Amino acid sequence: MYERALAGREKALGPDHMHTLTTVNNLGGLYINLGWLQEAERMYEWALAGREKALGPDHMHTLTTVNNLGLLYSNLGRLQEAERMYQRVLAGREKALGPDHIHTLTTINDLGGLYRNLGQLQEAERMYERALAGYEKALGPDHMDTLTTVNNLEGLYRNLGWLQEAERMYEWALASREKALGSNHI
Known part of the structure; x- marks a missing residue:
């Protein structure tokens, strides 16, 4: 078509x-x-x-x-x-x-993923944290866009061996998704 x-x-x-x-x-x-x-x-x-x-x-x-x-x-x-x-x-x-618009934050999050793939882990962390702060402010801590960035940070922290930080992010994402989608959601 x-x-x-x-x-x-x-x-x-x-x-x-x-x-x-x-x-x-x-x-x-x-x-x-x-x-x-x-x-x-x-x-x-x-x-x-x-x-x-x-x-x-x-x-x-x-x-x-x-x-x-x-x-x-x-x-x-x-x-x-x-x-x-x-x-x-x-x-x-x-x-x-502006720096806090949702489209800007999405690009920042995408850059975080790119830097992670490039092995530039500190820059990836900086981008993910910036996106997370913006999403939390604009959309709240339980919005799916916020939780996607939380999940991205969890994976980065796990890769860096920062297991306590990774666990904190994982628990945040899990609790919020269960609240929004239910515990049986796939």
Whole structure:
């Protein structure tokens, strides 16, 4: 359906129209889900070039595509390129939305995971703790986004051998999830 929509939009509106570029970006996401990573990269690069030209490098739609490229590069093991993308998104979101906006915090959390994969564990901890503080303030200690970051910190602490800190994070996440979802939730 996306490919059909893309062909129609490209023909009717042109390859650089915002509706066409939105379809291109969405098609990139579908290709990732299908495991077609080269095709996804091609779509995201097309969407990024068009959005940068039409909207500028710091527009939220442009940064969404930059973030998508960061996720793709991370999946491809191109971690330095992923870091460059995430840093760009973080700078843009901090400037436009502020340091405590949910979208900014999500990028900070994603950077934490990237730094963990790069073996930069102190930087990962700094990102996760920053995201956690922001999520707690904005969403509360029991929100699923907060708990995802708690879980990320638990894994990092476990990897570092900081078992008491890991246990504290695990117990927090478990208690909150049982409260929200019930003890029998899968």
